[in-house]
Amino acid sequence: MDTSLAEEVQQTMATLAPNRFFFMSPYRSFTTSGCFARFDEPAVNGDSPDSPFQQKLAALFADAKAQGIKNPVMVGAIPFDPRQPSSLYIPESWQSFSRQEKQTSARRFTRSQSLNVVERQAIPEQTTFEQMVARAAALTATPQVDKVVLSRLIDITTDAAIDSGVLLERLIAQNPVSYNFHVPLADGGVLLGASPELLLRKDGERF
Template structure:
């Protein structure tokens, strides 16, 4: 196993290395059994396990805090941190550990070497099986829209999956390279969730971060596929900013985030209108919500747990939307639309919404994509949105839908 540089960070866990290759070197060193997370503030590569966060009835943030408090700093002065994934269902077991070693570097986006292309994926040998199929998914959307018009609820996020199987075992490091180099400004992750199973993805959406007394949330809702034609791409972006359906869907999410964060903050700022963020595949409506934490004892994970799930991945009212998801989706979401991220004993951390992701096991990948359904939704358009969202991972493996 190759050597990983050890983190000896200040208690903010802030990575400050600026050397060329400091971030991409960690990406290149990733192996399938490692834990990798790249965010707009840092790149982390972790190996081994000092402790696992136990499953239990106490709030997850408390169990994480107790696990970290029981560990002393490493001999080199490194502060323990927790890293991993949390499922959509808050009652299900999380996959969070305190690693033995953590290599830390700056954000991938500031490393010039991230512009170097990843190796091209193989274009043959894949079988793709949708669950549910596009027609069944569209029927589920139509049924949800009918119920919304009857006043049962105002929004639900419905997902579908693809089972992608290859002729050989998956090359996880190569997939991670393609995901990271395609969207280096986002949140790229590869995290074991069970023996022989790895969650990989490139999410654009920050649920919440805490750095000292500053809280930041960046809800995304409302999207449009990118176009290779520049003029058409600009037209789609402009149309998204004026779409009444997407602006309503976005406003529902931003209001929920605002209402949840407000009790934790002594002050909070919410822009009046959304802006745009882009990935390689999609335009998204985006609002950055910032707040000053009122109680310094509240951790990023505690706030993230209060926010999860937002209407961006579940719906509103939450309990009704959860029931509709259970009735409509013919699969268990598992870690899809949960959270991935890191946190330290001081309460700092970054927690990201687990979208644009897949679970890898052996020769198979299960890809996930969802769309926010409101009363103005059209089944064909929402099905097309999920197809566009699948592109992030299909391009990383070289498969076609």
């Protein structure tokens, strides 16, 4: 359902529920409501029309249309290892919204959440990561390597559940021109972030 930003969305986006998908970009921005059906088929060989991923995906879209969902979309996340289960779903409905209006409301957002860090673990630890950085820097000085991308995971446990809607507002305020997303996962968790890059975009028959 391609509509303008609904009043309900405009008023409650600051407290986006954990079970709602959100995506904001210069090309299209939308959020969803409800869940018609989840889809956990691994995406391995998903580029082939004959793959189980594509076949089951087509069947689920056909089912959604048969149940009266106009213009169904599939949202969610696919793991880096495509052999693992996907975390995708078809929402009951979706609504477009104004990126510019969202950027403005995020800047004016004042609600905060008081949290205390109970446990913090860096993976890998600081010393190991510094060794990795030193090795990468040395390699870039040789003809073997032109570019190295390094990252590490920081696992943080807080004394209370994090309000993902509040965190999303902060991310948008700090990164207004990024590709901002909030993805509810099948296990009840949320994947959210602000990326400076969009790896792939399809418009009609063009990629």
